[in-house]
Amino acid sequence: MKxxxxxxxxxxxxxxxxxxxxxxxxxxxxxxxTNTNDSENKSDEVVSLTVWAMGEEGEALHSFxxxxxxxxxxxxxxxxxxxxxxxxxxxxxxxxxGEGPDVVQLGTTWVAEFSEAGAFLDLSDYTxxxxxxxxxxxxxxxxxxTEVEDQILGVPWYVDTRVLFYRSDILAEHGYESAPTxxxxxxxxxxxxxxRGDDMYGFDIDQNDQLxxxxxxxxxxxxxxxxxxAENFAEDSFREAMEYYHSFFDEELVQESEGVPIEQGFEExxxxxxxxxxxxxxxxxxxxxxxxxxxxxxxxxxxxKNASAIGGSHLSVFAHTDHVEESLEFLSFMSEPDTQTxxxxxxxxxxxxxxxxxxxxxxxxxxxxxxxxQLEEAVAPPVIPEWExxxxxxxxxxERVNRGNAEVDEEMDNFQQNAERxxx
Amino acid sequence: MxxxxxxxxxxxxxxxxxxxxxxxxxxxxxxxxxxxxxxDLVGLGNWDAIEFIGLENFINLFQDPLFRQSLYNSLVYVVxxxxxxxxxxxxxxxxxxxxxxxxxxxxxxxxxxxxxTNIVAIAVVWGFLYNQDxxxxxxxxxxxxxxxxxxxxxxxxxxxxxxxxxxxxxxxxNMLIYLAALQSIPNSYYEAxxxxxxNKLQKLRYITIPSLSYATFFVTVTxxxxxxxxxxxxxxxxxxxxxxxxxxxxxFIYQExxxxxxxxxxxxxxxxxxxxxxxxxxxxFTFNKSDKD
Numbered sequence: 001m002k003x004x005x006x007x008x009x010x011x012x013x014x015x016x017x018x019x020x021x022x023x024x025x026x027x028x029x030x031x032x033x034t035n036t037n038d039s040e041n042k043s044d045e046v047v048s049l050t051v052w053a054m055g056e057e058g059e060a061l062h063s064f065x066x067x068x069x070x071x072x073x074x075x076x077x078x079x080x081x082x083x084x085x086x087x088x089x090x091x092x093x094x095x096x097x098g099e100g101p102d103v104v105q106l107g108t109t110w111v112a113e114f115s116e117a118g119a120f121l122d123l124s125d126y127t128x129x130x131x132x133x134x135x136x137x138x139x140x141x142x143x144x145x146t147e148v149e150d151q152i153l154g155v156p157w158y159v160d161t162r163v164l165f166y167r168s169d170i171l172a173e174h175g176y177e178s179a180p181t182x183x184x185x186x187x188x189x190x191x192x193x194x195x196r197g198d199d200m201y202g203f204d205i206d207q208n209d210q211l212x213x214x215x216x217x218x219x220x221x222x223x224x225x226x227x228x229x230a231e232n233f234a235e236d237s238f239r240e241a242m243e244y245y246h247s248f249f250d251e252e253l254v255q256e257s258e259g260v261p262i263e264q265g266f267e268e269x270x271x272x273x274x275x276x277x278x279x280x281x282x283x284x285x286x287x288x289x290x291x292x293x294x295x296x297x298x299x300x301x302x303x304x305k306n307a308s309a310i311g312g313s314h315l316s317v318f319a320h321t322d323h324v325e326e327s328l329e330f331l332s333f334m335s336e337p338d339t340q341t342x343x344x345x346x347x348x349x350x351x352x353x354x355x356x357x358x359x360x361x362x363x364x365x366x367x368x369x370x371x372x373x374q375l376e377e378a379v380a381p382p383v384i385p386e387w388e389x390x391x392x393x394x395x396x397x398x399e400r401v402n403r404g405n406a407e408v409d410e411e412m413d414n415f416q417q418n419a420e421r422x423x424x
Numbered sequence: 425m426x427x428x429x430x431x432x433x434x435x436x437x438x439x440x441x442x443x444x445x446x447x448x449x450x451x452x453x454x455x456x457x458x459x460x461x462x463x464d465l466v467g468l469g470n471w472d473a474i475e476f477i478g479l480e481n482f483i484n485l486f487q488d489p490l491f492r493q494s495l496y497n498s499l500v501y502v503v504x505x506x507x508x509x510x511x512x513x514x515x516x517x518x519x520x521x522x523x524x525x526x527x528x529x530x531x532x533x534x535x536x537x538x539x540x541t542n543i544v545a546i547a548v549v550w551g552f553l554y555n556q557d558x559x560x561x562x563x564x565x566x567x568x569x570x571x572x573x574x575x576x577x578x579x580x581x582x583x584x585x586x587x588x589x590x591x592x593x594x595x596x597x598n599m600l601i602y603l604a605a606l607q608s609i610p611n612s613y614y615e616a617x618x619x620x621x622x623n624k625l626q627k628l629r630y631i632t633i634p635s636l637s638y639a640t641f642f643v644t645v646t647x648x649x650x651x652x653x654x655x656x657x658x659x660x661x662x663x664x665x666x667x668x669x670x671x672x673x674x675x676f677i678y679q680e681x682x683x684x685x686x687x688x689x690x691x692x693x694x695x696x697x698x699x700x701x702x703x704x705x706x707x708x709f710t711f712n713k714s715d716k717d
Contacts, residue, residue, distance in 0.1 A: 089682065096468045113685065117465045199557075208663070257556040257577045385465065389684045396668070403577075404667050 047326045048076045050101040055084045057105060057313070060347045067342075068333050075326050094318070095119045102321040103330055106154055106314045108145040113385045115148045121317040121324065122151040130328050132335040135353075141310040142352045144380040154314030155331045156352035158343070160277045161378045162215065162300065162308045163370055165284070167272040169294040179298035183219070183244060186273075186301040190253040193272050202253040204262055204274035205245070210391040211309040212275065213398060214381060217241040221304030224382040230420035237304075239412055242398065249402040256402065263287050266295070275300065277311065278350055278371055297370045299377070310378035312352060350375070389422045452698070459691035468687070481692035491693060493668050494676040497583060501672060502651045505587045509647050510640065513595050517602030518632075532603070539596030547660035550589055551576075554661075576662055579669025586657045586670055593657075594650070598643045605639035606632070641712050645705060652701050673697045 053061045058081025065077040080101065082090055091110070094100030095117050106114070114120065123133045134143065134152050142156040166179050174193065180186040190202025205212055222237040232238065248254045255271070263280075265271030267288040284295065300308050315334055317327045333339055340351035341359045350371060351357060357372050381387055397415040400406045406414075460476055461467070467474040485491050516535055520528055538546070553560045554575035562572040575585045613631045622630070655674035658664055664671035664679070677697065681690030 092465070092468065092682075092685075095465070113465060117468055118470060255557075257574065258551075259555070259557045385685075392683075399665065399667055 046074055046076050047323050048078050049103065049323055049326050049330060050078045050080065051330070052080050052082050052087075052090070052101040052104045054082050054087045054105050054107075054313070056347060057349070058082060060343075064343065064346055068330060071333065072326075072329060075329065077330070091119070098320045100318045100320060102318055102323050102327045104316050104318055105157065106316045108142070108310065108312055108314060109381060109388065111145055111153055111314065111316075112148055112383045112387065115151065115153045116385045118319055119316075120153045121319050121321070121327075122153065123155070123317065123328075124150070124152045126324075126328060127152075130332050132332050135335075137337075137355050138335075138352050139310065139354060139375050139378065141375070141378045141380040142312065142314075145310070145383055146314055148383055154316035155335050157313045157315045157334060158340075158347075158349035159310055159312035159352045159375060159378075160279070160350055161310050161371060161374050162211065162275045162277055163374050164298045164300050165266065165274055165276055165280060166296060166298065167266065167269060167291070167294055168296045169291075170269055170272045179296065180273075180301040181299075181306070182301050183303045187247075187253075190248070190273070191251070194251075194253050199270055201255050201265075201271050202273065203248060204265065204271045205248055205254045206262075206274075207256075207399065207402070208395070210388070210395060211311075211381070213242065213245055213394050214379075214391065215275070215300070215307060215309050216245050218307035218309075218379045219300070219302035219305060220244070226382060226384060229423050230416050233412065233416045233419055239409065241303075242401075242412055243408055245398060246401050246408050267291055275308075278348065281367060282348065297367050299370060299374050302377075306374075306377050308374050308378045310375065310380050312350070384423075386422050390419045393418045393422060455691040455694055458688050459695045461688045463688045463691075465685040468685075477688075481689050482696070484689070485692055485696065490668060490671065491673075491676060494671045494673045497669070497671055498652060498654060498673045500583055501587060501590075501654045502648060504584070505590060505651045505654075506644070506647050508587070508591050509594050509598060509651075510643055512591060513598035513643070514602055514636075514640075516595060517599045517606055518628075520599070521603060521606045532599075535599055536596035538593045541593075543593075543656045544660055546589070546593065547657075551661060554585055577666055579667045582662055582666060582670050586654075586661060589661070590651075590654065590657050594647070598647065601639055601643055602636065605636050609635045641708070645708055648704060648708070649701055652697065652704065 051061065051065075052058075058079065061079045062081070065079055069075065069077055087107075088110070091100075091104070091114060094104075095114065100119075104120075106120075123130075127133045132155055134146075136143070138156045139159055142159050146152055146154045146156060164179055168179075170193065171177075171179070171189065174189075176189055176192075180189050186203070192202070194200060194202035217238050220237045220241040222232075222235060222241060224232050249256060255265075259265065260268075260270075262271060262274055262276070263283055264287075266274065266284065267290075281297070284291075299306050315331050317324065317331070321327055334343070335353060337351070337353050337356040337359070340353050340356040341361060343349060344351055344356070345361060350368075351362070357363065362368050362372070381391070394415055397406075397411050397418075401408050401411050458474075459481055460478060461474050462477050462480075463474045520532055520535075522528070552558075556562060556572055556574050556577050559575065561575065565571075565573060574581055576582045609632065613635070614627060617627050617631060653674045654672040655678065658670040658672050658675050659678065662670045664675050673693065674697065677690045677693045680686045680693060
């Protein structure tokens with residue numbers, strides 16, 4: 001239980017890490033310049049570009065980057081794979097010290113938070129030379145999350161979104177030939193499936209998922225207006241959506257306790273419908289048996305619109321980089337439709353660029369097509385630095401409603417006050 | 425001692441002192457300073473944006489229901505957890521000290537292993553054990569006709585579940601300290617007691633327990649500090665939920681500081697925790713002294 005020591009060593013380690021990265025960059029460029037004598041290059045010096053990529057992307061980008069290096073002999077990629085768990089801390093350290101990579105992969109929800117600290121280069125000055133910056137071929141919602149107050153702080157790389165996963169066989173057994181398309185149908189089917197027995201549920205809501213309440217609100221026509229601040233949460237469309245969220249718990253259509261992992265509940269049929277992202281397709285394929293062909297994905301049912309949330313990652317240029325030109329070359333390469341398709345084949349990450357979806361690899365897969373459709377109606381969470389805190393407050397409030405028996409309206413007033421405090 | 429030799433001790437303790445200064449003492453002072461500022465992520469990148477706001481962080485802190493909840497939770501952890509650890513590790517050490525056969529050696533290892541096992545691995549396994557619907561604990565209880573217990577789903581029971589886990593994990597080290605202390609009690613005391621015709625209970629009461637008073641003091645102080653900083657268990661098992669029922673002060677500090685980037689606010693909370701620990705420890709030292717006198 002030596003927390004303080006643990007924490008200190010984490011910080012120390014992060015510091016050491018950044019120190020190493022900057023040293024590496026120095027060494028590599030030194031090696032690089034000797035190499036140029038042997039090979040013919042336009043410029044005299046090979047520039048070493050440090051790229052931070054998180055999680056699996058980091059591993060895959062190592063080999064994937066070689067094709068970029070072939071095209072650009074004067075640039076050498078130094079990809080550093082950073083586990084997602086450490087990514088936030090590492091970025092903090094980089095911002096604090098001003099010592100960081102040249103290009104960094106950035107989760108869409110982190111843009112506002114870090115841009116406020118001036119961590120990234122504003123790309124809007126470079127739109128003349130690089131047409132991928134702010135290109136409207138990207139999904140609109142993905143572009144939205146790169147823009148903060150007239151600044152463009154990144155280029156979308158890959159996207160993800162939530163869709164409805166459902167057991168088509170179980171639904172068919174109860175007379176539903178297709179997935180629910182609106183709130184009423186979702187409720188009705190949930191009730192029917194819930195009535196199957198004691199340990200049977202109609203739907204599933206991950207109570208720790210910050211995005212779910214917002215998704216319901218967007219579906220109900222709610223839009224977050226940055227100017228209005230916490231007043232947004234007073235709107236009827238928002239309050240109604242929270243009522244709807246709560247009704248699933250109130251009517252016991254979803255399991256309130258932890259229960260079995262969702263893929264297991266899905267396989268057993270106890271939880272025949274849930275919302276999740278593209279990663280779940282592989283998880284279901286790899287961990288379940290005997291339900292191949294018995295499940296489908298569908299665009300989320302909605303009220304005003306069939307909204308979902310957009311997630312994914314951007315590539316951003318670190319503000320303190322010395323290699324702006326080369327960094328932008330790399331961003332440009334990664335956002336080309338062909339590269340995006342190739343990257344999809346390598347990692348299953350969905351292309352952020354719409355024209356990449358025309359490629360037969362993506363176009364012919366029925367399940368993927370659903371994600372493509374959903375992305376067109378996906379909404380980006382508000383790009384404000386306090387959003388994570390506010391969303392967490394909302395989850396806590398909803399938990400008090402679902403488990404603590406608080407009144408929805410009272411608790412939402414309470415939440416609105418907390419949000420007000422967070423937003424100031 | 426000539427001039428050259430005077431430096432020798434410094435060479436030995438120098439590295440340790442340097443590390444202590446850079447990674448412990450300095451951060452304490454830095455956090456003391458920033459607890460009076462509104463530093464957040466912006467301030468981290470641009471120091472001009474940092475403002476001194478006096479005691480505002482501390483005032484907000486004591487008005488924050490979540491912080492008060494975390495204070496209360498930490499108190500529950502300490503009041504239940506510390507005595508439990510001391511009693512359990514003392515009893516186990518006593519039992520293990522009875523003999524030195526192979527079986528006893530094996531059990532020493534059995535009790536020690538949790539202390540050196542990775543907390544994340546523990547959390548995964550205990551998460552399954554505690555699962556209300558498919559967990560082993562409720563399965564066994566069900567066999568005896570007991571209704572399922574919401575181990576991690578009820579705010580107060582979740583606190584107890586985490587305490588149980590932490591006690592199990594914390595036994596090893598304290599048991600080791602007690603074992604070492606037990607074995608250092610001179611045998612002549614017991615021989616003398618045997619001659620006087622003392623029974624087992626009397627030997628325990630008048631020889632063993634008094635002889636272990638220093639070990640008990642050490643275990644109490646370190647355990648109390650550890651439990652006031654209770655962090656890993658709620659962090660990996662519950663994230664502070666349900667209904668903030670397992671939120672500890674250390675977890676509150678972590679969430680404010682590293683998830684929400686409210687560094688100033690988190691530093692203020694950690695200063696409160698720091699002062700609390702110092703006060704509690706001072707009280708213990710005072711009591712221990714008056715005991716000796």
